[in-house]
Structures are given as C-alpha cells and as structure tokens.
Amino acid sequence: MSQERLDALYQALQKQGVQGFLVPRCDEYQNEYVPPCDERLAWLTGFDGSAGLAAVAHQCTALFVDGRYTLQAQQQIGDQAIVQKNLSANEIVRWLCTTLTAGDTLGYDPRLHTERGLAPLRQPLQDQGIQLRPLDQNPIDAIWTDRPAAPSGPARPHPLAFSGEESADKRARIASQLAERQQDALWLANPEVCAWLFNIRGSDIPHLPVALSMGLLYRDGSATLYLAREAVSDALRQHLGNDVELVHDKRALFHAAEHQHVQRVWADPLLSNCWSLQQFRERDMQVFLEPDPITSAKACKNPVELEGSRAAHIRDGAALCEFLAALPNAVQDDDFGELEAVQLLRRKREQREGFTDDSFDSISGYRGNGAIVHYRVTPESSQTMRAEGIYLIDSGGQYPDGTTDVTRTLALGAFPPSAREHFTRVLKGHIAIASLRFPKGTFGEQIDAFARKSLWDAGLDYAHGTGHGVGSFLSVHEGPQRIGKASSQVALEPGMILSNEPGFYLTGEYGIRIENLVFIKDSSRYPGFLEFEELTLAPIDQQLIDPTLLTAEEIQWLNDYHHKVRETLEPLVSESTRDWLVAATAPIRAQ
Structure with missing residues (x-):
C-alpha cells in the first residue's frame, strides 16, 4: 500500500512542477501529537512515531528519525523502498544534495514548517542550485482520498480551582511584556499557548486536552481568538468575556490585526509556521522573532x-x-x-x-x-x-x-x-x-x-x-x-x-x-x-x-x-x- 502511495506522490509532485517534497510529522500548530487528519508521515511511510521527517526526491524516499525510533522505524518501514537515516540537519542536507540536482525544486507546505526549521537547508541547497519553494496545496492532501476531517470538538472553560489564575490576569501580565518590548501584539501560534492564556481545554488532539486554536494578544490585554464555530458555546463566550473577540476563519486573525493597527508582532520562531509569518509580512507588519513569553510563564506552575x-x-x-x-x-x-x-x-x-x-x-x-x-x-x-x-x-x-x-x-x-x-x-x-x-x-x-x-x-x-x-x-x-x-x-x-x-x-x-x-x-x-x-x-x-x-x-x-x-x-x-x-x-x- 505504501509503495502505491509513494508512486502517487511522485506523480502529484510532477503536476506541481517540483522534483522533491518534505513530509514532516507535525501539523500547522507544530504540535507533538496531531489529529488523524495530519498524520501524513504515517499515511505515507507507515512510521507513526512522534518525531520524524520523510524527504522525497525524484523516485527516492528517505525517512529520518532520531535514536528513540531507530528500531521502531526499521520494523514499520519493512521492505519498502525507503532508506532510513538519522534525523539531523546535516544528514537531511546530505541526502537532498545527493539525490536532487542543480535546477531541481524542493517543495514544502509552509503551514507545516517553521522558518527556523528550514534555515539549515536553505543555503546548502542554494549552493547546489536547488530551489526551495512553498506550495499552495500539500500534494499528499490531494491524493489522500479518505483523509479524516479536521476535529472541531467543544472548547470548555478550565476552572480557576485548577488554573489558579484568571485569564484576564494572565493576559494583563503577558501584555505588560509586550509594552516593555514595544510590540503591538503577540502571535498565539499554538493551542497549548491559547489553552493556558484563556483557561480553556478541549479534546481535539489525542492525549492533549486542547481545542485547535490560535490568536493574537494585544498590548491592552484584549485578544482575538480563532476557534472552529462548532467549538464555541454560550458558556465559553461568557467565560472569555467581552475583551476576547472570537473568529472562525484563520485569515480573520490577520484582518483583526489590521483593524487593531498592529505594526509589530512578537512571534515564537519554534511555534510559528512560515505561512502565518508571511501573512503578517504581506500586510507590512514587522515580525519580532523571540521565544514566546507564555511558554516560560506556563512552565512555572503556581x-x-x-x-x-x-x-x-x-x-x-x-x-x-x-x-x-x-x-x-x-x-x-x-x-x-x-x-x-x-x-x-x-x-x-x-x-x-x-x-x-x-x-x-x-x-x-x-x-x-x-x-x-x-x-x-x-x-x-x-x-x-x-x-x-x-x-x-x-x-x-x-x-x-x-x-x-x-x-x-x-x-x-x-x-x-x-x-x-x-x-x-x-x-x-x-x-x-x-x-x-x-x-x-x-x-x-x-x-x-x-x-x-x-x-x-x-x-x-x-x-x-x-x-x-x-x-x-x-x-x-x-x-x-x-x-x-x-x-x-x-x-x-x-x-x-x-x-x-x-x-x-x-x-x-x-x-x-x-x-x-x-x-x-x-x-x-x-x-x-x-x-x-x-x-x-x-x-x-x-x-x-x-x-x-x-x-x-x-x-x-x-x-x-x-x-x-x-x-x-x-x-x-x-x-x-x-x-x-x-x-x-x-x-x-x-x-
């Protein structure tokens, strides 16, 4: 079955005019655990570990995994025509530069990669005359005919008895750091960040009690939060209050930033995908790439x-x-x-x-x-x-x-x-x-x-x-x-x-x-x-x-x-x- 899928992917890449493609094990939120609809790496190769990347170039495929998954990957690949290698930037670059040739193009889904994650590849590929190009459509999604639907379960309030701090107080505390750094907004790129900041939980991802979400926190402590329409209830609206605007389309987040006259956006380079950062830059907003202050704040439990x-x-x-x-x-x-x-x-x-x-x-x-x-x-x-x-x-x-x-x-x-x-x-x-x-x-x-x-x-x-x-x-x-x-x-x-x-x-x-x-x-x-x-x-x-x-x-x-x-x-x-x-x-x- 996987060989048939590999062959279908090779054909899909030809239609998009690229000779190679990167298949990471992640979703657009850079989650460790992902919903079934984002298990592209497992669907393509059979490997279902929580960290890994496949690279396809011409008629060749390599799976890169770290030491935790060496034996598991060997078992799950079996006798497929997939070579297994160590998950390191140098090893990925070496394989790509050996398998692709000058004039080739390596495609990637900008929603599934961060700029920092791609950085080690850019210059070595460029030196070999290989172009790195973002694709509008993920070619795997085009051939995955029975791909599961994206989850949109209910988001629910996480009580003060468990969180220990009101969401409004958290927002004010983090917003004060925006003012100190002279930033207009903080990009909330990840459901865990949103879960902590807004005191909400959900069940959209196996084993991770979050609702799929992203948003923006502004200097005055107000915010815009994306959640699927089906995830929102009257109880949740009451919990979030009037200072949190809810939107149900991710692109509405960037329109909201324009309405708020945002000029400088703080974004975590490890959490923010390439597509999101490009949305800000297309609107002439400056992006300040530094670790998200929420990540450190939620690490220290009250x-x-x-x-x-x-x-x-x-x-x-x-x-x-x-x-x-x-x-x-x-x-x-x-x-x-x-x-x-x-x-x-x-x-x-x-x-x-x-x-x-x-x-x-x-x-x-x-x-x-x-x-x-x-x-x-x-x-x-x-x-x-x-x-x-x-x-x-x-x-x-x-x-x-x-x-x-x-x-x-x-x-x-x-x-x-x-x-x-x-x-x-x-x-x-x-x-x-x-x-x-x-x-x-x-x-x-x-x-x-x-x-x-x-x-x-x-x-x-x-x-x-x-x-x-x-x-x-x-x-x-x-x-x-x-x-x-x-x-x-x-x-x-x-x-x-x-x-x-x-x-x-x-x-x-x-x-x-x-x-x-x-x-x-x-x-x-x-x-x-x-x-x-x-x-x-x-x-x-x-x-x-x-x-x-x-x-x-x-x-x-x-x-x-x-x-x-x-x-x-x-x-x-x-x-x-x-x-x-x-x-x-x-x-x-x-x-």
Missing part, C-alpha cells in the same frame, strides 16, 4: 497547579499500584500480553476521580520490545507475557488537576543476570538527579551527566534525554525546560515540573527505565539553591536491585521514598493491593 499535580499523582499512583499488584496473576494467563497490560492499566486509571485520557500512548514492552525506546504496542506486535523476563511500562494520565508520566521496569520472574547491574546503575542515576541540589541559574544540560555517570563508569549510555517538562492538564512533553545532553540554555526555575528518567536498552533482550515526575523548589537549607521534590508515587522493583552497588545514602533515599509511597497510598488501594504494596516498599539494608 501553587494551585502544584497542589493539583500532587493530588493527581496520588490518585494515579494508587491506580498504578492496583495494576502492578494484579500483574503477577495476569501473566499466568495464556492470552495476556503487552496490549492487554495497557488495557488493564487503563481500566485501573478510569476508576480514579477525574481521569479523562492517557497522557500518551503507553509504552508496554516485554523483553526485546522494551528495548525499543518509544515502542507502541499494536495487536500485531503484542507479545504474550510470561512469569519470566523483564517488562517495561511507561504510561501516564490526564486529570483536570494534573498530568502524570511514570515508567516502571519489572521482573516478572527469572531474568538475565546482567539486568540487575544495568537496573541498579540506572537507579543510581535516577537517585543522583532526585537528590541533587544546584544553584539558581543552572541549565538542564549542566546536570544531565549526574544521571549518566554510573552507566558511563561501565561504558554504557542511553540515546534519549534525561528529563522533559510536563504541563498542568496540558502536554506531557512541555518546554522550554529539559534535562539532556543537548544545549537548552534554559535555566531551571521553581515551579517547573520535569521528568527524571534515565534508562538502558539491550537490543533484543530488555529495556530499563525508571521515571518519576519532580518539581523544582527553593532549597530550605541553602539560600540561592534549588532542589527537586517527588510527585510520582509508585514502588521501584527491588528484585532488580543489587544493593552492593548502592551507597548508604542511595539506600536511604530509596527507603525514604518507599516509606512515602506506602504511607500515602496504603489507605487508597484495595486490601489485596495493600499487602502487595507493603511488601514492595519494605526497606532494604546496606550490604
């Missing part, structure tokens, strides 16, 4: 949001414990596999107050599948699980008061001896981050090595970041904060929520990852320093721990953490799970 996250994690932890306690009996059945485990965990979460959705597609990997970092189980790939080997489950929930994300690695029975050392080294890295104290102004990349040192000592590593930001009933992957090798130049600040998730993956054998969510707070002992506090509450499998590799301080951290888990969750779980929980959190002794 006290109400932090308290909500604590509450959501307690309910989520109780659900996870019910699942973990039931797992040993479940794997005794001949028809229980990775997919059934996901379904069981979902049922446990659905029993908890406020649960609305998974925060992402659960990663349920038994044995070798666990070594595929972002493995997504399907009915075809699901392995039957037995009372042996190692199982990795990475999952999360969306609750009105918080978003969760947790990974646990479990021994279901006898397991390879090497796994104990690997697990313990991952645990040492996890504890190193969890117990770290660091000065204000520290960047995430400056602490990443603490998570990797024990693995590095044994010549081991992992090919993903150590931590990502998490939203408040928003995206489970939220910027700008992160912990990883790559430079972020973003200081860690109080109120930020991050994951702490070192790992190790032995191809074909097992995957190991231990992930908790933490938030940053001021140190109570040392002025000018920051530290982490745990949000996630779930036992860490002690069967996989080699106590001889842990220091006394690390054992104390683990025992203290397990005491907190037991004390908090014991009243909230069933009697049978309570017995399991007490055993799973029993203190260990130094060897």
Whole structure:
C-alpha cells in the first residue's frame, strides 16, 4: 500500500512542477501529537512515531528519525523502498544534495514548517542550485482520498480551582511584556499557548486536552481568538468575556490585526509556521522573532497547579499500584500480553476521580520490545507475557488537576543476570538527579551527566534525554525546560515540573527505565539553591536491585521514598493491593 502511495506522490509532485517534497510529522500548530487528519508521515511511510521527517526526491524516499525510533522505524518501514537515516540537519542536507540536482525544486507546505526549521537547508541547497519553494496545496492532501476531517470538538472553560489564575490576569501580565518590548501584539501560534492564556481545554488532539486554536494578544490585554464555530458555546463566550473577540476563519486573525493597527508582532520562531509569518509580512507588519513569553510563564506552575499535580499523582499512583499488584496473576494467563497490560492499566486509571485520557500512548514492552525506546504496542506486535523476563511500562494520565508520566521496569520472574547491574546503575542515576541540589541559574544540560555517570563508569549510555517538562492538564512533553545532553540554555526555575528518567536498552533482550515526575523548589537549607521534590508515587522493583552497588545514602533515599509511597497510598488501594504494596516498599539494608 505504501509503495502505491509513494508512486502517487511522485506523480502529484510532477503536476506541481517540483522534483522533491518534505513530509514532516507535525501539523500547522507544530504540535507533538496531531489529529488523524495530519498524520501524513504515517499515511505515507507507515512510521507513526512522534518525531520524524520523510524527504522525497525524484523516485527516492528517505525517512529520518532520531535514536528513540531507530528500531521502531526499521520494523514499520519493512521492505519498502525507503532508506532510513538519522534525523539531523546535516544528514537531511546530505541526502537532498545527493539525490536532487542543480535546477531541481524542493517543495514544502509552509503551514507545516517553521522558518527556523528550514534555515539549515536553505543555503546548502542554494549552493547546489536547488530551489526551495512553498506550495499552495500539500500534494499528499490531494491524493489522500479518505483523509479524516479536521476535529472541531467543544472548547470548555478550565476552572480557576485548577488554573489558579484568571485569564484576564494572565493576559494583563503577558501584555505588560509586550509594552516593555514595544510590540503591538503577540502571535498565539499554538493551542497549548491559547489553552493556558484563556483557561480553556478541549479534546481535539489525542492525549492533549486542547481545542485547535490560535490568536493574537494585544498590548491592552484584549485578544482575538480563532476557534472552529462548532467549538464555541454560550458558556465559553461568557467565560472569555467581552475583551476576547472570537473568529472562525484563520485569515480573520490577520484582518483583526489590521483593524487593531498592529505594526509589530512578537512571534515564537519554534511555534510559528512560515505561512502565518508571511501573512503578517504581506500586510507590512514587522515580525519580532523571540521565544514566546507564555511558554516560560506556563512552565512555572503556581501553587494551585502544584497542589493539583500532587493530588493527581496520588490518585494515579494508587491506580498504578492496583495494576502492578494484579500483574503477577495476569501473566499466568495464556492470552495476556503487552496490549492487554495497557488495557488493564487503563481500566485501573478510569476508576480514579477525574481521569479523562492517557497522557500518551503507553509504552508496554516485554523483553526485546522494551528495548525499543518509544515502542507502541499494536495487536500485531503484542507479545504474550510470561512469569519470566523483564517488562517495561511507561504510561501516564490526564486529570483536570494534573498530568502524570511514570515508567516502571519489572521482573516478572527469572531474568538475565546482567539486568540487575544495568537496573541498579540506572537507579543510581535516577537517585543522583532526585537528590541533587544546584544553584539558581543552572541549565538542564549542566546536570544531565549526574544521571549518566554510573552507566558511563561501565561504558554504557542511553540515546534519549534525561528529563522533559510536563504541563498542568496540558502536554506531557512541555518546554522550554529539559534535562539532556543537548544545549537548552534554559535555566531551571521553581515551579517547573520535569521528568527524571534515565534508562538502558539491550537490543533484543530488555529495556530499563525508571521515571518519576519532580518539581523544582527553593532549597530550605541553602539560600540561592534549588532542589527537586517527588510527585510520582509508585514502588521501584527491588528484585532488580543489587544493593552492593548502592551507597548508604542511595539506600536511604530509596527507603525514604518507599516509606512515602506506602504511607500515602496504603489507605487508597484495595486490601489485596495493600499487602502487595507493603511488601514492595519494605526497606532494604546496606550490604
């Protein structure tokens, strides 16, 4: 099927007079998760990971993915005539310049790319005599005959009890920064930005509780907001108030900017697509490309949001414990596999107050599948699980008061001896981050090595970041904060929520990852320093721990953490799970 689609795309490109085309995995809002109508990369190639890009040139196709998706892409491409390469600007440029020739044109959909994203390609292609051209119509849309309709579900108010700050106050706070920068308007390019600013949520995107939206915030705190007509109710209009004008056509946003006499527009270069920026420039408006102030503002959770996250994690932890306690009996059945485990965990979460959705597609990997970092189980790939080997489950929930994300690695029975050392080294890295104290102004990349040192000592590593930001009933992957090798130049600040998730993956054998969510707070002992506090509450499998590799301080951290888990969750779980929980959190002794 995919070869037929590739052939159809080659023909569509010929009709548009271009020899190549870029197919990113995103939508016009630059969302990580996209609605089915925007899954063009998956439709074309079969690869459905959350990051990737396909390049088509003449009769050749390449798929570029990063280290998280190497194995997944290999499996999903299969024997198609698609070459797989590393997702890097240099690798993309090298392939394009080798496959295209002087005089060729490379087309792209300006709604799906940012200027910053295309920048590394422009000069090298130009040097080779290859033109980069925006296309009025995406050629995939022309051949995707059964493409799903764009979602337009209801947008709903997000109550003050969960948001902790009125929308009008947020708008005034952000608008004051416009005045300081002498900007007339802020371009609200992304539904997450709009969700936070206007205190609204929706269900247009799987796992991301937003309504598809974009808009403009003006210096006086008023705004123009795009939402589909079907998304708007009388209750929403009342919630937004008279200072927020609603429009139902994206082009009306740019007409509104003209009516407001906007001359200078602040736009985030990472969120704003090429088409939107061109609309402003065609109207002789100056575009100020700097990071969106809302992204940083929503990263630092207020006290109400932090308290909500604590509450959501307690309910989520109780659900996870019910699942973990039931797992040993479940794997005794001949028809229980990775997919059934996901379904069981979902049922446990659905029993908890406020649960609305998974925060992402659960990663349920038994044995070798666990070594595929972002493995997504399907009915075809699901392995039957037995009372042996190692199982990795990475999952999360969306609750009105918080978003969760947790990974646990479990021994279901006898397991390879090497796994104990690997697990313990991952645990040492996890504890190193969890117990770290660091000065204000520290960047995430400056602490990443603490998570990797024990693995590095044994010549081991992992090919993903150590931590990502998490939203408040928003995206489970939220910027700008992160912990990883790559430079972020973003200081860690109080109120930020991050994951702490070192790992190790032995191809074909097992995957190991231990992930908790933490938030940053001021140190109570040392002025000018920051530290982490745990949000996630779930036992860490002690069967996989080699106590001889842990220091006394690390054992104390683990025992203290397990005491907190037991004390908090014991009243909230069933009697049978309570017995399991007490055993799973029993203190260990130094060897």
